[in-house]
Amino acid sequence: MKSLTELKAIKQKVTEVPDYKIVVGMATCGIAAGANPVFKELKRIADEKKLSNVDIQITGCIGICRLEPIVEVYTAKGERYTYVKVDAEKAQDIIQKHIIEGKPCTDYLICDDGEACIKNIQETKSFKKQIRIALRNCGNINPENIDEYIKNDGYFALGKVLTEMKPAEVIQLLLDSGLRGRGGAGFPTGLKWKFAAAAQNEQKYVCCNADEGDPGAFMDRSVLEGDPHSILEAMAIAGYAIGSDQGFIYVRAEYPVAVKRLNLAIKQAKEYGLLGNNIFGTDFSFDIELRLGAGAFVCGEETALMTSIEGKRGEPRPRPPFPANKGLFGKPTILNNVETFANIPVIINKGADWFNKIGTEKSKGTKVFAVGGKINNTGLIEIPMGMTLREVIYEIGGGIPNGKAFKAAQTGGPSGGCIPAEHLDVAIDYDNLIAIGSMMGSGGLIVMDEDNCMVDIAHFFLGFTVDESCGKCPPCRIGTHRMLEMLEKITAGKGEDKDIEKLERLAYSIKEAALCGLGQTAPNPVLSTLRYFKDEYKAHIYQKTCPAGVCKNLLSYNIDAEKCIGCGLCARNCPANAITGVVKSPYTIDKDKCIKCGVCMEKCKFGAIYKK
Amino acid sequence: MCQNCNLDENQKKLQEVFDKYKDTQGALIPVLHEAQEIYGYLPLSVQEAVADALEIPLSEVYGVVTFYTHFSLYPKGKYKIQICLGTACYVKGANNILEELKKQLGIDVGQSTKDGKFSLDACRCVGACGIAPVMMINDDVYGSLAVSDVADILKKY
Amino acid sequence: MNLLNVTIDGIKVQVPEGTSVLDAAKLANVDIPTLCYLKDINEIGACRMCLVDVGGRALQAACVYPCSEGLKVITNSPKIRDIRKATLELILSHHDRSCLTCIRNQNCELQALADKLNVRDIPFDGAPKGLPIDNISKSIVRDNNKCVLCRRCTSICNNIQTVGAINVMERGYETVVSTTDHRSIADVNCVNCGQCINVCPVGAIYEKDNTQAVWDAIKDPDKYVVIQTAPSVRAGIGEEFGYPIGTPVTGKMVGAIKKMGFDKVFDTDTAADLTIMEEGTELLTRIKTGGKLPLITSCSPGWIKFCEHEFPEFLDNLSTCKSPQQMFGALIKSYYAEKNNIDPSKIFVVAVMPCTAKKFESDREEMFNDVDVSITSRELARMIREAGIDFRSVEEAQFDNPLGEATGAGVIFGATGGVMEAALRTVYYILEGKRINEEALMPIRGTEGIKEATLKVAGMDVNVCAASGLGNARKVLNMVKNGEKNYHFIEIMACPGGCVNGGGQPIVPASIRNKIDIRAERAKALYSEDKRATYRNSDENPFIQKFYKEYAGEPGSHKAHELLHTHYQKREKHLKNK
C-alpha cells in the first residue's frame, strides 16, 4: 500500500452486487450451535441448484447466542432478513422459498419475545438500544476478507494517521476522546501511550491483550473472530504513536477460530503492505506477531502477560518499573485490550468530539458486555456508558426466564462483585460500579436469580482464583485457599460464629498485600456478597440452611405424599437406589442413601418432589 | 504404521520446529505448543529435547509446562471431554454435570479412563455461554445439558 | 550522582538514584522485616513481608520499590502491622512448625520473624504440604513442608550457578520448589554445591547430617579415628559461636576437636600442599609435552560434577589430581598407616569441610572410601555444642603431626584464586629458582567472579584465570570453547568466592548478608593466616618433602599417581534414570 489513493481504489472497486447475499454467523458461538452444517448445506443446495446470483459468506457473531445459528439474507435492493435457529432443514427452505421463489420464510425470522416476527435484527428492541462501535463490523463483514474491512472504512484511520498526523497529535486525539481501557481498570488510553512515547529507547513494543480469561466473557473473542483487521489497524496506529515497529497479540489458545482468522488477517495485511515496511509510502514500518497463551488466567495481567511472551512462567512482576518504561524484554511497552483497540480506528476517523459525546462524564463511549446466566437474551451487547443495569437486563436482556426474581448481577468476573436489585438503577460506568463494590471489568455480566445461592457463587469465584493464582506471593497463594476452605466449611453447614469476621479480615489483608491485580481483587466476590447478602451467610452459619436450596449439605430431597401418585419413575432413575415405595402409593426417600443429585426431581412429572 | 518410523517422523517435525524458532525471542512457549501438537502431550524426552535446543535447564522447561494448564504431561484420551465451568455455565448448574461425568467415567478432572478412551478436563468458557451449560467431546459441542443427558451422550462414543 | 531526598517515618535521608526503600530505611536506621529478599540474588518482591506505605493506592514492597525525589514512606502503622502479621500467619498456616527438632531451630529467619511480629496464634486452619522429605542424596536433604517459597534457592541455583537443578514448579497453592518430574535431587543435575542451603531462610534445604556416624566411630574402641579440617572451616566456624564474620579460630577449633575423642586431629592443608606439588608438576608436564591445555583444577567436587554434566568435552582438561580431602584420606590409609603400623581397615577418616559436595565426593566409587565421613563446618559446630564444649573458653591447641604441618599456600585454598596462587608460587620457584613477587599475583586475589592474569615465567607468557561460581565457570569455558580465550591454567571453584563461601559453612541470615560481603571477610581470615605462616610455599612443607623422599619418589611418579590421581566420567545432562 503506497498511498491513501490506492486504499480508496480498493474501497470503491465496484464488485457485482449479487441478487442475494447469504451470510452465516460463524463465530465460535455460532459454530457451537451448529452453523457449520448449515453453511455447508446452503452451499450444497446453491451448487446443486446452480444458483449463480447468490453469494454465500461467513461472518462473525451478531451477539444473540440464544438464537444461533443465524443466517442473514441481503437482497440487491438493500433489504436484510435475519433468520434464527437455522438448521439444515430450514436452510433448504430458505434457499427454496426465499431465494428461488422470492418469498421470505417469515416463520424463521427473528422476533421480539412474544411478538410477531420482524424482518431483521436491527428492528429488535434490544438492538435498537445499542450503539455499535467496537462491534461495528461483527456480523456485518466477512472477517476473512480484507476487502470487506476496507469497504467499511478499514485502514483509513491508519492512512490518515500516517500521512496527516504527528505521533503527538494522535495521542492528543486519544486523550481528548476520553477513551479508557476496556480491559478492566479503565486507565486512560491516551495517557498510557503518552508515557510510552516519552520513554527513550531504540526498541519499543505494542501488545494486544487478547487473553480474555474472565469465565463467561467473550467480547474480545467476538471482535477477533468477527473483525480482526480492526485490531491490526489500531495496533499499527499505536506503533506509530509511541514509536514502535513491533506488535504482539497474546491470544488464548482456547480460541482457535480467532487464532486462525488473526493469522489470515496478518497475512492479508502484509500482502497489501498495510503491515510491514514503509506503510503508505512513509518510513513507518510495523509488524505483528501472534503469541498463544497456554491456559493461565493470570497471564491477562499485564506484567504476567509480558513474562509469558518472554517464555517464562506467567508470574506478575512488581510495578514499578511500569511497562511503559520497562516492559516486554525490558523495553518500553504498551498493552491494550482488544476492545480498546477496536474503538481506535473509529475515533480517529470520526474525531474525539464525536466519541466523547457518547457516555458519561468520566466514562466515554460504549462498552461491550457478554450477558449470560439467568437472562432471556444471552449474548453480546454494546451499550453507551451510562445506561442503567435495569435497562440492560429488562429491555435489552429481556428479563429473567421462567418468571423468577432477579437476585444479582455479577460484573468484573472473579475480580468484580455482585450488584443486587437495590442498585438496578445504577448508571453503568467505571466509577459508579466501583462505588457499589463491583467493577466494570472486561465485560462479563452474569445474571443470577432467586435459585442462586450467593455464598455458593462467592465460593465459585474464589475456587476460580485459587485455581488461577500463580503462587508467587503468599497472600494470594495461601490466603485465597484459606478463604475457600472457610467458604467450603460454611456451605457444608460447618460454619461457626466469628467466621464472617475472620473472612473479612482475611479478605482485607489479601487485598492490601497481594502482589498483583489477581490477588488484590480476589476477595471482591466475597466482600460484595457479604455486603449485600450477609443474611444468606448467616443462614448457612447459624440456621444451617441454604435459602436458595443450592448447597447440597444443607438440603434434603423429599416427596410430598399428597402429590405423589406412586408412578415409580423417580425410583427407577435414582442412581443411589434411595427411593422406595409400592406402586400407586406415595414413595419415600431414604435420606441416608440420597446423594442429592436432583435426578428424581427432574424426572417427576407431578411436581411431587421438593427440596428444602 | 510402525512405532519407530513414527517416532522418527515426529522427531523430524520437532527439529523443524526448533529451526523455525531459532531466532525467536521467548520461543519456549510457542515451541511447547507445537511440540504438544506433534506428540499430543509433552513427555520428558520431548522436554529434554526442547531444553537442549533452547539451551535452558530442563527444570525450567518443566516449571513452565506445569504452570500452564494447556500443557499436558500425560497422553489424553481418545475422546477429550471438556466441561465448561465458566460463570455462565456454572450458574446454570455445570458442576452437577461435572459430578455426573466423574461418576459415569469413574475418573477425576485431569485424568483419563483406564482404557484411554475418555479424558476429562474442566475448561473456562468455550464461548457458547448462550447454550450453557456446555461440554465438548473433541470437536462436538453439547449445550443446554441436563444431568440426565450425560449417560446417553457418553454412549455415543 | 543524583541524590534523592526521601523521608522514612519522618526521618530525612539522602540516597543515590536507584536506591530501594529498604536500603533507604537502613540509612535511617529503620528496620523493615523481609523474607524473600537477598541482595543481588533474589529481588522479586514476592513474600510481601516488607510492605510499606509510599502514599500510593496500594502498599508496596520496600525491597523492590525505588526511591524517588520527595518520597515519603511510612514503614510501620497499625494497618501495616496487621497486614504483615496476617501474611505471616498465612505462611505459618502452611508450614510444618516443628521448630524443636528443626535443623534451623534458633537460626531461622521465619522463626525470628514470627517472634518479631509478635505472632502468638495462627487463626487459620491449614496444614503443611504433606510432601515427602527427599533425603536420597549424599549431600542435600529437601523438606518442602518447611519451604516458604521465597525462591532464594532457585535464584541462586539458576541465575548464579546456572545449574538449574531446582526450579519453581506447578502453580497456585500447589506451587513447590522442586526438580524435574519431582525426582530426588540425587537423580538430577544437582552438583551438591549447597549454595541453595546457604541462602534458604528456613529448614527446607539442609546438609545430610552425618554426625552420628562420627560419634559411632569415636565410640568404637576398634576404630582409629582421624579427623582433618579444611582451610575454610577455621575461617567460618567461629560464627557459630558468636565470633564476628571473618575471625580465624584455628586454635580454638583444634582445641575443641581435641576434646571430642578423636585419635588424631590433622590439617587438610597438608594435603592441599600435596595437591599443589602434583598439580604444579602436571601443569609443567602438560606445557612441556604439549599435553591438553588449559589445565583446570579439580579440587572442587561441585565443579567436577558440573563438568561431568555440562562440559564433558573438558573432562580431559581436568587435573587428574584428587582433591585435598581425598589425597588426605588416601595418604592416611596408606603411607600413614604403614608408617605407624595401623591396619588401614581400622582407620576411620573424618573430614570437616566447608562443603556439601565433599560428602558426595567421599562416596564416589573413584575414591575407594578413603574418607569415611565428610561433615560440614555446621555439623562440626553442632557436635561441639552437643559435646558440651564451651568453644569460646576452650584452650587453643595445635594440629597433630606429621599431617598437621601446612603452609600458607595450603591455607589460601579456601578463597577463590587461592589454589592458583599456591600453584604459581611453587611452579614459579621450580622454573625460575626464586620466589615470585607477590604483587604479580594480586589480580587473582579478591572476590571477583572471573579473574585473569598473564605471568612471565621462564620467558613464557602463562595465561591464567580463576573463576568462582558456576555461572562464571560456564562463561569462561564457553569463551575457551569459542576460542575467545587462550588460557594455560584455570582454577574453578563451584561456590561464589570459593570454599570460604561453601555450602557447608555457617549460615548467615539475610539481614547480615544484605549488609556485608561474607566472602571477602572470610577470605581475609585466610590471607592473614597465610601472612603469619612459617612456610608460605607448598614445596617448603617438611612433611611433603619427607613423603616424597620416603614414599612416593617425586611428584607425578607412578606411585603418586596410583595414590593421588583419578579420572572422571561424563554424566547424563539432565536426569539420571530416564
Ligand SMILES: Cc1cc2nc3c(=O)[nH]c(=O)nc-3n(C[C@H](O)[C@H](O)[C@H](O)COP(=O)(O)O)c2cc1C
Ligand atoms: C488477573 C488479571 C487478569 C486480567 N485479564 C485481562 C484480560 O483477559 N484481558 C484484558 O484485556 N485485560 C486483562 N487484565 C487487565 C490488564 O492487566 C490490563 O490492565 C489491560 O489489558 C490493559 O488494557 P486496557 O488499558 O486497554 O484496558 C487483567 C488483569 C488482571 C489483574
Ligand code: SF4
Ligand atoms: S496476587 Fe496471586 S496471581 Fe498475583 S502474583 Fe500474587 S500469587 Fe500470583
Ligand code: SF4
Ligand atoms: S436426589 Fe438423587 S440420590 Fe437423592 S433421591 Fe433423588 S435421585 Fe436419588
Ligand code: SF4
Ligand atoms: S416420580 Fe413423582 S409421582 Fe412418581 S413416584 Fe416419584 S415422586 Fe411420586
Ligand code: SF4
Ligand atoms: S523452618 Fe524455622 S520456623 Fe520452620 S520449623 Fe524450622 S525453625 Fe521452625
Ligand code: SF4
Ligand atoms: S519455645 Fe515454647 S514451645 Fe518451644 S520449647 Fe520453649 S516453651 Fe516449648
Ligand code: SF4
Ligand atoms: S546444591 Fe547447588 S546445584 Fe544443587 S540444587 Fe543447590 S544450588 Fe543447585
Ligand code: SF4
Ligand atoms: S527451599 Fe528455602 S530458599 Fe528455597 S524457596 Fe523454599 S524457603 Fe526459599
Ligand code: SF4
Ligand atoms: S568451592 Fe569449595 S565448598 Fe564449594 S563445592 Fe567446591 S570445594 Fe565445595
Ligand code: FES
Ligand atoms: S452469538 Fe456470538 S457470542 Fe453468542
Ligand code: FES
Ligand atoms: S461459561 Fe460456559 S461457555 Fe461460557
Ligand code: FES
Ligand atoms: S517482598 Fe520484600 S522481602 Fe519479600
